[in-house]
């Protein structure tokens with residue numbers, strides 16, 4: 001395999017994906033905005049490079065020669081940071097830049113990490129629209145995420161076979177609300193549809209990474225968004 005490029009490789013999901021790829025013997029180009037901030041990220045098979053996922057030129061400069069790209073970026077690490085300075089177009093710009101850069105470089109697979117709040121709840125509303133489940137102050141973040149998904153879907157509608165963005169075979173894997181940092185890798189997960197899994201659902205970042213790598217090595221899901229989760233009591 002020619003290796004994968006991971007945007008957001010210094011973050012929680014990006015580190016887990018990088019680790020899972022290494023475990024499988026894959027080469028990783030780990031994209032971060034400021035390599036000096038991540039002195040421990042480079043390792044055997046991992047090249048750390050500077051890049052900005054929202055900048056089409058930057059994306060184009062790093063994706064060539066890879067078999068797939070992973071979008072594991074977030075402008076915020078948690079609600080405690082606040083959302084006052086959130087760019088509502090962040091995920092849209094990331095989607096556009098990735099589609100353009102990947103298509104131009106002939107990289108056809110993109111696996112993006114989604115947000116549970118964008119899944120559909122039991123009552124048919126998006127989870128983000130239910131203030132009892134999702135805090136209203138975080139809703140702008142969910143809306144920004146949803147716009148990124150909309151851009152991916154829009155590109156797919158343009159018709160494949162043109163060598164353009166529509167030829168990028170993307171999937172968005174959406175974890176449950178309980179996405180657990182530091183929880184163990186079980187190697188197990190389930191893929192669902194557009195509906196949010198029930199309250200027992202959980203997932204470790206490590207198992208999210210297993211799903212991401214599986215969808216690169218043996219894709220099962222194309223040009224759509226699905227949930228990814230484990231059910232029942234957390235393992236460990």
Ligand SMILES: NC(=O)c1ccc[n+]([C@@H]2O[C@H](COP(=O)([O-])OP(=O)(O)OC[C@H]3O[C@@H](n4cnc5c(N)ncnc54)[C@H](OP(=O)(O)O)[C@@H]3O)[C@@H](O)[C@H]2O)c1
Nearest residue numbers: 008010011012013033052053073074077115116176177179
């Ligand atoms: N339950 C859920 O649904 C759930 C829970 C958590 C996360 N998520 C989603 O999972 C994804 C990854 O989240 P995470 O928890 O791994 O976040 P994280 O730990 O905060 O990491 C995000 C990374 O994105 C990078 N980044 C930010 N802007 C960038 C840019 N313009 N170009 C390149 N990289 C950039 C940051 O790197 P630098 O700052 O170093 O550049 C950071 O390392 C996000 O889409 C997030 O919304 C979903």
